[in-house]
Amino acid sequence: MGMERIISVDAIRSLCRSLITTEQKRLVREGRLSMAHAAVLQNPRLTAAEFDALEVTEEALGFDSLSVQDLILVFNRFLGLHQTGIEDYLYVERRLGDWVRLIAQHLDVMGDDQSFTFLTSGSTGSPKEVTHTASAFLNEARALKDIVFCELPDGARCITMVPPHHIYGFIFSCVMPTVLDCAVINCYDAPGSVFRHAQVSDYVVGTPWNWQLLNRSGQFFPDHVRGIVSAGPTDAATWQVVERCNLETLTEIFGATETGGVGWRQTITEPFQLLPHLERDGDGVCRSAGRQTALDIQDNLDWTAEHTFHVKGRRDDVVQVGGVNVSPRLVRDTIVSLDGVQAAAVRLGTDRLKAFVVLTSTEAVDLQDMELAIKGALLLKFPAVAIPQSIRFGAALPRNAMGKLCDWGDAPCA
DSSP states (O other): OOOOOSSOHHHHHHHHHHHHHHHHHHHHHTTSSOHHHHHSTTOTTOOHHHHHHOBSSTTTTOOOHHHHHHHHHHHHHHHOGGGTTHHHHHHHOOBHHHHHHHHHHHHHHHGGGOEEEEEOOOTTSSOOEEEEEHHHHHHHHHHHHHHTSTTOOTTOOEEEOSOTTSHHHHIIIIIHHHHHTOOEEEOTTOGGGHHHHOOTTOEEEEOHHHHHHHHTSOOOOOTTOEEEEOSSOOOHHHHTHHHHTTOSEEEEEEEETTTEEEEEESSSSSOEEEOTTEEEETTEEEEESSSEEEOOOOEEEEEEETTEEEEEEESSSOEEETTEEEOHHHHHHHHHTSTTEEEEEEEEOSSSEEEEEEESOOTTOOHHHHHHHHHHHHHTTSOGGGSOSEEEEOSSOOBOTTSOBOOOSSSOOO
């Protein structure tokens, strides 16, 4: 006990909105909730008072008695509400303002014992739960405050393009603003609106995909705006945003759901600097907090010194699509399991997955209907960003002269 609440009431409200809208999107995909109900919380003009007045009911937000239970389970998993018994009150108190108040009470009671549980994307198998303590998040936020935000002026705000129920969004748009005592502008439903909201000296949080979209916009930030990028590897196109959009700096945070933030850098050529609350442990990283705790690093690290390293790719077949971990192998395996499919190949295109599919027979097969059927089956198992943007059909998978699978672009396989 004795720890100041890790996130503010405004952050709790933002987190509730994010968890609810994510659950609504799942129900929409399953045909159990209307788009009209899902649009209520996505209204950018919705005020805090209007949010608090909404009720988690079928009439207001589309949640019937069964889906309300699922939603409360989501909240309980993320926040561990059962530890104080607060989850029982969510069934009775249906106003969102009451949910925000109850969650704040839960956090106050838990204090130093509070933890948060995040789900991995499930790209390498079934999604798994990863739990982090409030103290670990605060240690990271305080380290980042001294490194990245050491000269942040009064009045600076956080503008985020990342939902707060993801660990990256949670740290930088919930925990960090509480430590910095700054306001938050949520733009994760409309990333392009960040230019309209940004003011001098704000900091903007996004994934590489977000920043590449802004890079192509032709718009500019006001002076002294800082950018934060994480949730996927960056490339030269990502870093062009500094000059093209008038960023003062862009700071890349290396980390994962399993680890939280691990290192940081401010150019694409330099190695990552290990965050000061962490230590190198052989080829890996550990956390010192009375006892050493090894972090579950998902990437191969190439250490250049005791506190600096380069990232040499993941230890599995995962790629980043729109800031989300996706396994092309698992997407391919799902396609191959469908009736009428003989073989398939899936790989990363420009910024989305693409698939090449060989059918067992093309007789009496409408390829457009088949493409819709494949995408529909994938949507039941994977997030939307994992669905191949293009599906090409052919008589055989493309292979080069050595017999190895190759790309199926316009150029012939070499």
